[in-house]
Amino acid sequence: MRQFLFTAVITACLGATSAQAEAVQGDAAAGEKVFAKCSGCHQVGSGAKHRVGPHLNGIFGMAAGSHEEFRYSKAFQRLGSTGLEWHADTLDAFLENPRAMSRGTRMSFPGVKDADDRANLIAYLRTFSDNPADIPEADPTAQVLDHNLDPAILALVGDREYGEYLSSECTTCHQASGGDSGIPSIVYWPEEDFVIAMHAYKEKVRPNPVMQLVAGRLGDEEIAALAAYFATIED
Amino acid sequence: MDMKRRAFLGAVAASATLAAPMVRAMGGKPRVVVVGGGSGGATAARYIAKDSKGEIDVTLIEPTRTYYTCYFSNLYLGGFKEMDDLGHTYGGLAANHGINVVHDWAVGVDRDAKTVALAGGGSVPYDKLILSPGIDFVDGAVAGWSTASQNKMPHAYKAGSQTELLKAQLEAMPQGGTYAMVAPPNPYRCPPGPYERVSMVAHYLKNNNPTAKIIVADPKPKFSKMALFQEGWNNHYAGMIDWIGDDFGGGNVEVNPDEMTLSIDGEVMNVDVCNVIPAMKAGRIAELAGVTDGNWAPVNAVDMSSKADPDIHVLGDASQQGDMPKSGFSANSQAKVCANAVRGALTGSRVFPAKFSNTCWSLISTNDGVKVGATYEATEEKIAKVDGFISQTGESADVREATYQESEGWYSGIVADMFA
Structure with missing residues (x-):
């Protein structure tokens, strides 16, 4: 149903060349599966919040x-x-190779190489944007990261100065x-994430295995200290 | 547990605070001089300057204006990198962190006067001296070879003109010619380095000179990531590489640079390229400073201070510290522990427990990356290994490609950590 609506609207709006139409037609239900690659960092749907990356509600038409x-x-x-705005075509180009459009962003993602996957993903994201065809009753699909951590561990307040010292072990690979450039960004993450x-x-x-080794010998307070530091690292 | 750590931290910080006024009382800002602008020295200088926010004067003495990383220089030989990709300059350290960068050779250390003499004349005073000079070669380590013959038989184990020379010789090899390597004995800079180089040379030859041969004379019975390299050599370069270990006389070599011959266990052969990587020792300034014992400079694991002088710290390849391999990653890791301790001693800033880590990535063929790594801690006796991992033989192409991508990310990360 949703998928049908979307395809129809896009085809009607763009019409244009067949190549363009091909690039934006997609199956939102299939796109939800593709979104699993994104959901570690981005939330979408009702109640979506900024996490490692911004939430993606209403992204169509946004600067x-x-x-x-x-x-x-x-x-x-x-x-x-x-002046870049997010539309089906710009999202498609960005998602194909995020680093080609902008080097040095914190989006640690190599891209979605398959054009159909991208079209499906864009169709899925489209269902969380208002204009021109809103689908307001969007399901809350944003995934909370699965974990069974003791709430006391999440509640620890990190020693930022200690975190700054510990961070020097991270910045050999993760750029401050x-x-x-091949190793993910870890700055400005919400401390909980x-x-x-x-x-x-x-x-x-x-x-x-590198991360298992490094994390393996960090205590709860040290992890909290690192989280506190990287969440507020200065430019 | 946490209480204990805090109590320990408090004690360390308190003792550092007590020591600080002594230095300050001598007048002016405390002065740190760093000799050597590589992975250890550049990192130490940058972290001390950056984190002390102007409270410490930092001088970095480094003869070259452009630093070429040894890591990834094998990828240049294999055609995966350009020489320019490996070159880094010191402008950022001066402009962003106020480090006084002196392009000169340090030729002596007066430990009583606490000054470093420069080849260009004059001397630089220090409160704390950090030596990170890398390696030099042991005289007479390979019979028939000396630095005077390094143009005929390059070592290419200090990156730069030697690396370019070796590449030119590789490209000039006749079809079906022989590339020989004389591998070094332990301990030496970058344990997987010679074998990554063999892989990269083989990659070049496979595409440009497929009937050429590679022969490696090795004084060791085994080497870093041996199973991984040998698997890769069989997969990608079957029949091209002949590795002669200690069991078969690989340690009994003699070279004749004028004749371009190599003798392995008495058998003399003509070779077209002869890459001689001799036994190594600490960069000469460590010896001149009187902090070496034998070929290397022993240090205390907790802060990388010299066992011979508490006001001198030795980082990276030149140091004799225990279990860490001599690598750029190790030097960078040691530099941060040292920087934290030096800052604490000079300004009373908090001193945290030493933590060390290392990972070495190697490229065997296109998108076929492997890695080995470990974490370390400071004990009374040495830097001691805590835990480690290594890539497995038979890994999928996806895993190997991801490992290579990770090494690219690491390279960008560490050079930013040194020079940004």
Whole structure:
């Protein structure tokens, strides 16, 4: 139903060339599955909040980097200052290779190479945007990161100065500027997300062996200290 | 547990605070001089200057104006990188952190007067001296080879003109020619380095000179990531590489640079390229400063201070610290522990417990990356390994490609951590 509506509207609005139409037709239900790649950082749907990345409600028609309450990388701010707006075509280009459109953003994602997957994903995101065809009763699809961490661990207040010292172990690979050249950005994450991710490495739920090793010997307070530091790191 | 850590931290911080006024009483800002602008020295200088926010004068003495990283220089040999990708300059350290960058050679240390003599004349005073000079070669380590013959038989184990020379020689090899490597004995800079180099040379030859051969004379019975490299060599370069370990006389070599011959266990062969990587020792300034014992400079694990002088710290390849491999990653890791301790001693800032880590990535062929890594802690005796991992043989192409991508990310990360 939703998928049908979307396809119809897009085809009607754009009409244009067949190539364009092809690029934007998509299956929102299939796109929801593709969104699993994004949901570690981005929420969408009712109650969606900014996490590692901004929430994606209402993204169609938005200027890039324009959520005032989200702290964007300088690279993304520059992208926004060029006047870039998010529409099916710009989203398609961005999602194909995020780094090609803007190097140095904190979006640690290589892109969605398959054009159909992108079209489906864009169709799915489209269902959370108002204009021109709103679908207001969107399901709350945003995924909270699964974890079974003791709330006391999440409640720890990190020692930021200690975190700054500990962070020097991280910045050998993760750039303090937030730039991503093959190793993900870890700056400006919500502290809770950071703590959950580090404990997932510590418990070997997340797979990277370097991170399992580094996180494996960090205590709860040290992880909290790192989260506090990286959440508020200075430019 | 947490209470204990806090109590320990408090005690360390308190003792650092007591020591600080002594330095300040001598007048002016405390002065740190760093010799060597590589992974250890540049990182230490940057972190001390950055984190002390102007409270400490930092001088970095480094003869070259452009630093070429040894890491990824094998990828240049393989055609995956340009020389310019490996070059980094010191402008950011001066402009962003106020570091006084002196392009000169440090030629002596007067430990009583606490000054470093420069080749260009004059001397620089210090309260704390950090030596991070990297490596030099042991005289007479390979029979027939000396620095005077390094143009005929390059080591290319200090990146820069030697690396470009080796690449030019590789490209000039006749079809079906022989590339020889004399591998170094332990301990040496970058344990997987010679074998990544063999892989990258093989990659180049496979595409440009497929009947060429590579022969490696090695004084060791085994080497870093051996199973991974040998698997990769079989997969990508079957029949091209002949590795002769210690069991078969790989340690009994002699070279003749004028004749371009290599003798392995008495068998003399003509070679077209001979990459001689001799036994190594600490960069000479460590010896001149009197902080070496044998080939290397022993240090205390807790803060990388010299066992011979508490006001001198030695970082990276030149140090003898225990279990960490001699690598750029290790030097960078040690530099941060050292910087934290030096800052604490000079300004009374908080001193945190030493933590060290290392990961070494190697490229075997296009998108075929492997890695080995470990974490370390400071004990009374040495830097001791805590835990480690290594890539597995038989990993999927996806995993290997992701490992290579990770190494690219690490490279960008560490050079920003040193020079930004």
